[in-house]
Amino acid sequence: MNALVDIRQLSVRYRHGNTAVNRLSLRVAQGETVAIVGESGSGKSTLANAILGLLPDSAQITAGQLWVDGQDLTHASERQKRALRGRTIGLVPQDPMVSLNPTLRVGQQIAEALILAKGKRYPAVDADIVELLQQVGIDNPVLRARQYPHELSGGMRQRVLIAIALAGNPRLIIADEPTSALDVTVQRKILDHLQRLVSERGISLLIITHDLGVASDRADRILVMQQGELVEQGAPRQILDAPQHDYTRALIAAAPAFAKRREPLIHIDPMIEPILSLKNVGKTFALPKVKGEDNTFVALENLSLEVYPGQTLAIVGESGSGKSTALRIALGLEKPSQGQVWFEQQDVTHLSWRDFRPLRQRLQLVQQNPFAALDPRFTVFDSIVEPLVSFGLLKGPALEQAARELISRVHLPASYLDRLPRELSGGQCQRVAIARALALKPGLLLLDEPVSALDVSVQAHILDLLEELQREMGIAYVLVSHDLSVVANFAHEVLVLRNGKVVEQGSVERIFNHPANEYTRELIAAIPGRHVATRAA
């Protein structure tokens, strides 16, 4: 039998010189699920675009053959490629939040795909839209079809995108980082659903991901890509148990799901006072008045926590759980509606902005998206020394000296001080953001999803760095994350939030080994790669 996708010695080059895909061969048979794993820049997305015939104008296939369903795309016309898209190959794109047209109703966007596949005069469009929405697991499909994308949650939008991909009845679906923008539990449900739909219909699935955990849970076969080249391929078992290539070994070591949980930590000395404590904190927001609905929204209810010097407290929850509100209250950016906030044995609940300012030196923030957190016009030097300058602490040569020390603390060369954020990678940007947060020698760092925008292997490096800094400088961390696998190897205490309420609170060992709550168990089960990891144990 002929393979559905048959790639032979394919090379793709960008006009400005770098080769994104280098002499790569790959076959996907009908009904097979294949995962391509690699970091950003490994050429995996370029490969996906090549299969879809959607390479940008600046990229060019320089060698090899690319057969899809018996057609060689390297010599196909635009019209031929277009006939394949939608009807033979469907795409589930990366970020559901920005992958639907905000100005068209959801139903219209699905209808477009249906009409393309089945012809213009096709009477049952509306019925088919509703049926597709039902199949991808959306409740109340008649209403949803009439709504606009911004009225749906991220998970629902991803389901709509899956419906669009299925509408043309394709034989292959390419899922490009299908869920990395979603919460772990939502991620798992959607991937399960996609996999079921795909296997029911005998569709081949090509998953593109940076997370070896996701790949090993889902795929029949894994291909590991590094700098445009295929370094290893095989069944998930074989890749995980006997990796042949150094790079694969590095990826496995980096994947949090496969890493060993670290040793239990020294217990907290009862003599030490907590650096930050929240006492029965609650927050309600006023909502615009709508008839028949509550006009307040409870974001946080009765939250108490204590953070000790040199320790890490992790707040875990899905979007909407109130974890960002908790962080904003801890930072003093938001006043709690009830309860008290104590920082270094001082009640800071009702401090004015001006009175709070001196405390800001002791408490710093590292944000989720490192590219957005740095001013694109500031050099690395400007960004790092900004806190020092704004508090008027250092000047001239002393300032330069401080910048050099800070940048070496985060293991970047001093020559990077003159660079702009766009010349750095995501991981390097996050290092700069950490250096900036360290500039004032704070006692407490608030880490808001510090690694969720980064590749898995980069995540591990950043977490290592944070751990090293904690060891050397005794900083306390509050880590906010939706991903328990990040928390497992990093935190001392874990607090699980859901809908503004504390579900469970305790040490890492207890939460992971003896979760008391159903929801916590669900979160732990959702960690990708756990299937294989537990089976191996």
Next chain:
Amino acid sequence: MSRYLIGRVGQALLVLWGAYSITYFILYLLPGDTLSIMLSASGMEADSLSVEDLAKARAYYGLDKGLFEQYFDLLLGALRGDFGQSLSLNRPVADLLAERLPQTLSLAGLAIVLSLLGGIGLAYLTAYLRWQPLKKTLARLPSLGFSVPVFWMGLLLIQVFAFGLGWFPATGSKGVESLVLPAITLAIPSAAVYAQVLQRSFQGVWRESYIATAYAKGLSRGQVQARHGFKNAALPILTLIGLQVGNTVSGAVLVETIFARSGIGRLAQEAVLRQDIPVVLAIVSVSAAAFVLVNLLVDLLYPWFDPRITHTPKVS
């Protein structure tokens, strides 16, 4: 929807009232003695008149009343469509407006239509083309369009199409033919701004993920641009249209002078030179009304272009 509508209409009326009031107070309060300005506008010297005559004139113009009384008299008159007498032409201002307004409205209306067609057409074409040399050339056109001064462009058009080819009359305000050259002259700067902004906007939209989704469905480039690109790219243009209408009014002053057309723009220029206060006040009110009306239309069009404005998501 109705709340949105009422809010916008209320805002529009407020802006109109504000424009009228500010203009009134500036014109009547700032430059010294109002009466002597008015008298000199109608060709008399205040010094040459006796005290009784001055008092009579003051009463005639209603200047003996209090500041706010005068203001309310004028405002009520304006609401009824009575803008008083022109000082220099000795005719009711309302008649003057009725005579001149159609000229300017047809000029400005045609100019707005032409600028939208030209600007949006150029940007749409630029976004669609894939052949780089032509694409780049078209992308540079808008900056040429608004860097060329309006009067120079007007003279050039007259030179070529009136004197050279003889297709259209060079000046005057008779017939549709006489409208073409001034309207084109007036349209070019606005069209250039629309084209520039829309080209930029398309560049951004082409990089959006939903464009990739649309391609992956199997839509052609033309379909993707028409259904998924244009509406999203056009959002910034909508705001601009509202603002550019203000420029069209001031542009009309220049263009009507160049092409010797008798419209509101010419009238405004003459009235300002002769310090004909009632006429200036009326023209400011009318152009403010036009500006407010167009911006109201733009505001009402917004929800159609961007459903995110009225369909607010429910917080659950």
